Amino acid sequence: MTDKTGTMLYLDGVSVAFDGFRAINKLSLIVQPAEMLAIIGPNGAGKTTMMDIITGKTRPDDGEVLFDGRTDLTKLDEAAIANLGIGRKFQKPTVFESQTVWNNLEMALRKPRGIFRTLFYTPSAEDIARIEEILDIVRLSGRKDELAANLSHGQKQWLEIGMLLAQDPKLLLVDEPVAGMTDSETVETAKLLKNIALTRSVVVVEHDMSFVRDLGSRVTCLAEGSVLAEGTLDQVSANPLVIERYLGR
Amino acid sequence: MISQALFRALDRKAIWLVGILVALAILVPAANLLIPVGQPGHVPTYVVTLFGKYLSYAMLALALDLVWGYCGILSLGHGAFFALGGYAMGMYLMRQIGDRGVYANPELPDFMVFLNWQELPWYWQGFDNFWFACLMVVLVPGLLAFVFGFLAFRSRVTGVYLSIITQAMTFALLLAFFRNDMGFGGNNGLTDFKEILGVPVQAATTRGALFAATALALALSVLVCSGIVNSKLGKVMIAARDAESRTRFLGYRVEYVKLFAFTVSAVIAGIAGALYVPQVGIINPGEFDPANSIEVVIWTAVGGRGTIVGPIIGAILVHMGKSYFTSALPELWLFALGALFVLVTLFLPKGIVGLLGQYRAARARPERSGNQRDAGVDPQPEPAE
Ligand SMILES: Nc1ncnc2c1ncn2[C@@H]1O[C@H](COP(=O)(O)OP(=O)(O)O)[C@@H](O)[C@H]1O
Ligand SMILES: [Mg+2]
Numbered sequence: 248m249t250d251k252t253g254t255m256l257y258l259d260g261v262s263v264a265f266d267g268f269r270a271i272n273k274l275s276l277i278v279q280p281a282e283m284l285a286i287i288g289p290n291g292a293g294k295t296t297m298m299d300i301i302t303g304k305t306r307p308d309d310g311e312v313l314f315d316g317r318t319d320l321t322k323l324d325e326a327a328i329a330n331l332g333i334g335r336k337f338q339k340p341t342v343f344e345s346q347t348v349w350n351n352l353e354m355a356l357r358k359p360r361g362i363f364r365t366l367f368y369t370p371s372a373e374d375i376a377r378i379e380e381i382l383d384i385v386r387l388s389g390r391k392d393e394l395a396a397n398l399s400h401g402q403k404q405w406l407e408i409g410m411l412l413a414q415d416p417k418l419l420l421v422d423e424p425v426a427g428m429t430d431s432e433t434v435e436t437a438k439l440l441k442n443i444a445l446t447r448s449v450v451v452v453e454h455d456m457s458f459v460r461d462l463g464s465r466v467t468c469l470a471e472g473s474v475l476a477e478g479t480l481d482q483v484s485a486n487p488l489v490i491e492r493y494l495g496r
Numbered sequence: 497m498i499s500q501a502l503f504r505a506l507d508r509k510a511i512w513l514v515g516i517l518v519a520l521a522i523l524v525p526a527a528n529l530l531i532p533v534g535q536p537g538h539v540p541t542y543v544v545t546l547f548g549k550y551l552s553y554a555m556l557a558l559a560l561d562l563v564w565g566y567c568g569i570l571s572l573g574h575g576a577f578f579a580l581g582g583y584a585m586g587m588y589l590m591r592q593i594g595d596r597g598v599y600a601n602p603e604l605p606d607f608m609v610f611l612n613w614q615e616l617p618w619y620w621q622g623f624d625n626f627w628f629a630c631l632m633v634v635l636v637p638g639l640l641a642f643v644f645g646f647l648a649f650r651s652r653v654t655g656v657y658l659s660i661i662t663q664a665m666t667f668a669l670l671l672a673f674f675r676n677d678m679g680f681g682g683n684n685g686l687t688d689f690k691e692i693l694g695v696p697v698q699a700a701t702t703r704g705a706l707f708a709a710t711a712l713a714l715a716l717s718v719l720v721c722s723g724i725v726n727s728k729l730g731k732v733m734i735a736a737r738d739a740e741s742r743t744r745f746l747g748y749r750v751e752y753v754k755l756f757a758f759t760v761s762a763v764i765a766g767i768a769g770a771l772y773v774p775q776v777g778i779i780n781p782g783e784f785d786p787a788n789s790i791e792v793v794i795w796t797a798v799g800g801r802g803t804i805v806g807p808i809i810g811a812i813l814v815h816m817g818k819s820y821f822t823s824a825l826p827e828l829w830l831f832a833l834g835a836l837f838v839l840v841t842l843f844l845p846k847g848i849v850g851l852l853g854q855y856r857a858a859r860a861r862p863e864r865s866g867n868q869r870d871a872g873v874d875p876q877p878e879p880a881e
Contacts, residue, residue, distance in 0.1 A: 304745075325741070326744050326747050326748060329747035335745050337742070341742045344738065345738055346731060346735065354728065354748075355746055360747045362729065362749075362756050365729040365732060366724065366728070367727070368727065368728040410746070414747070
């Protein structure tokens with residue numbers, strides 16, 4: 248593919264098969280610094296699997312996966328990749344249910360992750376201010392002492408986005424963030440993600456077309472593990488292949 | 497840094513618990529030694545020793561809870577760390593016998609003379625020194641746990657597979673310690689102790705001192721465990737228990753978090769074993785029996801896992817029940833224990849402590865009794881995707 252230097256995320260010819268089934272098939276993709284990319288595509292297209300590969304959960308059989316134009320992600324484990332500055336929000340909201348909203352954020356906050364540093368950690372005034380700021384952004388200030396288990400589905404999604412903010416990553420991978428949200432929450436989420444994308448790279452997977460339109464970003468449509476079409480949302484949704492294999496269904 | 501951690505450890509429950517244990521460490525031996533026999537308030541020596549033993553079991557249960565309740569590692573081999581600590585102390589006590597043994601060999605314990613050994617094996621060297629033995633009490637279980645945990649957690653062995661290999665570990669040690677040529681007294685183990693630090697093991701004052709030492713060691717373990725679980729690392733432990741893969745994506749090395757807890761836990765278990773042996777007067781390979789380790793799980797479950805007081809209460813109550821049953825209805829004890837475990841698992845997932853908590857919560861806030869506010873056990877933690 249093209250030049251890797253200066254890219255935030257660079258995938259070239261990536262393939263992975265599960266028991267002979269090719270979930271990702273020669274996938275190539277580039278995300279620039281401070282760029283947002285929306286990924287659409289039918290269920291089973293391999294969108295989540297792509298995120299698994301980037302975050303070290305799944306090892307590709309083939310292909311190149313580079314972060315920041317130089318770091319080979321296929322050699323690193325999940326924790327190392329997270330510490331490079333790649334944050335992820337899962338398709339099914341995954342927060343730590345038996346702990347408070349505050350503690351969820353405190354654990355996510357970007358701080359040294361070593362055992363003894365974590366054991367002897369005491370939040371500084373700065374840390375507390377940052378957590379309060381994030382609580383404000385994701386509108387959970389009033390529920391900071393509640394167990395995450397008691398949040399609504401939409402609020403869990405927001406808490407997870409808050410955890411992403413706390414991690415302060417350079418690249419955010421956001422898998423179906425607005426599932427289970429009300430319309431107004433969806434609009435707010437789009438605003439929030441656009442704001443984040445001013446300074447960081449964001450990859451958003453979503454089915455909700457009006458949400459993708461709100462994002463106003465470049466769009467890639469995946470199908471059967473590779474790129475079907477790329478461009479603006481209008482270009483992609485006018486593409487006959489996309490209509491046949493995704494939108495028309 | 498460390499003082500802040502200590503301060504955090506002192507939440508209200510831990511203060512109470514430490515206070516009670518320190519009081520017991522003073523009052524129980526005093527009631528035994530200072531109040532004459534027959535007077536009200538006198539505590540017989542056998543009771544002092546019995547409860548000293550229970551407190552060492554409580555320490556073992558607390559150690560298990562640190563890994564099981566907080567990290568979700570169901571170790572079915574914690575008895576092995578307890579036994580190793582016990583053997584290290586037993587070796588010191590054997591060497592204190594000196595020439596007062598049956599064969600009157602100043603250097604070799606009786607069983608070695610019996611096996612026609614001519615000199616002390618290398619791994620018995622140094623055990624005549626109390627502080628060296630104490631070092632080994634900490635080092636041997638700690639090192640075993642570190643190596644075992646490093647291999648297991650790095651390969652991401654979890655759940656039932658991990659439980660099985662911990663059972664295999666204690667079983668392998670059981671078989672090894674049964675062998676006479678291992679040099680640990682084989683089947684009979686180590687016994688007939690005479691003195692500890694120059695005083696007779698059997699003396700009432702020694703018994704009192706051992707009780708006090710056990711109560712204080714338990715108090716210290718409470719401080720350490722509560723300091724860990726109330727720290728950010730403790731939150732990460734619970735996070736790894738409930739959603740291991742999610743915790744990794746936050747950048748925490750879950751394998752090292754587990755390794756830390758597992759090693760600390762093994763050290764506490766080893767110290768508990770070392771305090772147990774001089775009080776019961778014997779250590780033999782039976783302590784490695786896999787069934788023993790499973791019993792520790794039951795004490796912890798009964799008291800309430802994922803809490804600091806729970807395992808302590810569980811260990812003491814189950815043993816009080818055991819001494820009642822084994823004198824009244826000996827043949828029924830194992831059935832009672834099994835039934836207890838089943839009942840607790842089915843109806844009291846948070847044990848006795850959880851039950852008390854629910855009762856208190858229901859009285860305090862009848863309108864929202866369902867909300868458990870502390871980071872307790874999530875009965876059905878869902879795996880991250
Ligand atoms: N670990 C796995 N083992 C086997 N098959 C998998 C695994 N992960 C994903 N798949 C399969 O790969 C395909 C792509 O899945 P996924 O990436 O979840 O799709 P999407 O997120 O686009 O809906 C699906 O057919 C799914 O069943
Ligand atoms: Mg998906």
